[in-house]
Amino acid sequence: MQVVQSPVIPIVGELIRNFPGTISLGQGVVYYPPPPEATDLTKFFADPTNHQYKAIEGIAPLIAAIKAKLQTFNGIELDKQCIMVTAGSNMGFMNALLAITSVGDEVILQTPYYFNHEMAIQIAGCHSVFVLTDENYQLRPEAIAQAITSKTKAVVTISPNNPTGAVYSQEALREVNQLCRDRGIYHISDEAYEYFTYDGINHVSPGGFPQSHAQTISLYSLSKAYGFASWRIGYMVIPEHLLVPIKKVQDTNLICPPVISQYAALGALQTGFDYCRSHIQAIARVRQLVLRSLNSLQGLCTIAPAHGAFYFFLKVHTQLDAFELTERLIREHRVAVLPGTAFGMDRGCYLRVAYGALQESTAKEGMERLVKGLQTILT
Incomplete structure (x- = not known):
């Protein structure tokens, strides 16, 4: 440490x-609070059973709302993928690391990187491998390919990007996603800022690419778009074969996502975009x-x-x-x-x-x- x-x-x-x-x-953070429907829906928390532990992966109504959002906005059909509700997407990133790496493994970050990602990789006992983006902070797939070694377990992309504000093109994300599939490693796609694009630029979710389901881990958050920072609710979309190991990690660290926050998240998602x-x-x-x-x-x-x-x-x-x-x-x-x-x-x-x-x-x-x-x- x-x-x-x-x-x-x-x-x-x-x-x-x-x-x-x-x-x-x-x-x-954003200047605005959650929608009123978010706090209104927390009334369902009054059910006495909600003071007990709930499912590790999240409550069923929230999972259903997330599934609908993923299909309509992200183009992710969830044929061979699973949803895990987390205490923010930072927890989703740590869940993924602990599920797919062993001590000494390598994870590729684009520089400039998001500092919590680099910190998590060190905490997990792994090594960050840094690949510089170009002069406009865009991906350099050829450089990423050259950085992959026998110890590489994942390539991380963040789009829209923190800290640069860059939005990666569909072409570049496809190239990185295909590279990960060809090399048998994971593409961790952090999409916390998915709604925040300007000047006619559209967000692209690698998890929606054909044949991407087995190698893509997608991370999402309500903190930004719904003014939800302190409620600590995010979610991850993972390949089916990672469900059991990620359940082990989440059960150890969290047991289950905070149920009152999950009801608030359900209310927020029901308001839609x-x-x-x-x-x-x-x-x-x-x-x-x-x-x-x-x-x-x-x-x-x-x-x-x-x-x-x-x-x-x-x-x-x-x-x-x-x-x-x-x-x-x-x-x-x-x-x-x-x-x-x-x-x-x-x-x-x-x-x-x-x-x-x-x-x-x-x-x-x-x-x-x-x-x-x-x-x-x-x-």
Whole structure:
């Protein structure tokens, strides 16, 4: 555990608390709460039997609602796949690791990576193998193929991506998925931001590709789209042959997903995408505001295209350390971002800017502080 990096968000959160009035462009959450139907449905929790343990994989009504959503939105028919409800998609990732790896195995991550994935791989006693994405943070399937060894157990993709906001093309995801099938390894597809795409770009689920069922593990979350972060509900779609080992892992760590949260999740899913749509449209407007502000930093930063999630990942043209720059932005300009070092970008200075938690007025003020801060520090 000594070599596992400390979670960066609590570290930055402590800095924010030390400088009151700081606007956070740090944590990746949305500004809106769950739909009323979510809390309304928790009334069913009053049934006395709901205070007892329930099925490891989740309650039947929620499983049915997830199955319907997967068929209509993701194109996943579940002929030879199973659903496991989890306490968020981070738990789904750990479930998958513990089910498919042995100590010393390798898992391929795309760099920049999501820090909790890298932390989980180390905690499981495995090794992360890092493959750089291209200049626009897109997949490089040829490089992924070259990184596979006899110890490789899985390739991880995140689309829409955290921390970059990149959305991977269907062609690239098909290539990676086929590569995993050909090499007999797993494709772990993290799709927590599946609804957050912009500019006419569509989300693609590798689990819906023909013949992908035996090698694809798909991870989903209600935390983002339904404002569900603290309720800790996600789910995973897994090959049938992994159901028993993943049940062993989940029973040991959790026994069953929190039942009251599962009823809330059922209420949220029953509202459908209509509840999310108007809020995501509002986030899209904030995104345009953020992009206009960032474009004024041309010359000081490189801003790659970001058509998904609610992040921009900046390459800052400076010799300053990313965490030092983050600290100065908080201390001197009262605006917080996350340093790229947390996402594996140790060469160069990178910052992740998150905008999902802010409405337009706060986002405008936050971006003005960020732009002014970077201009002041870097020039």
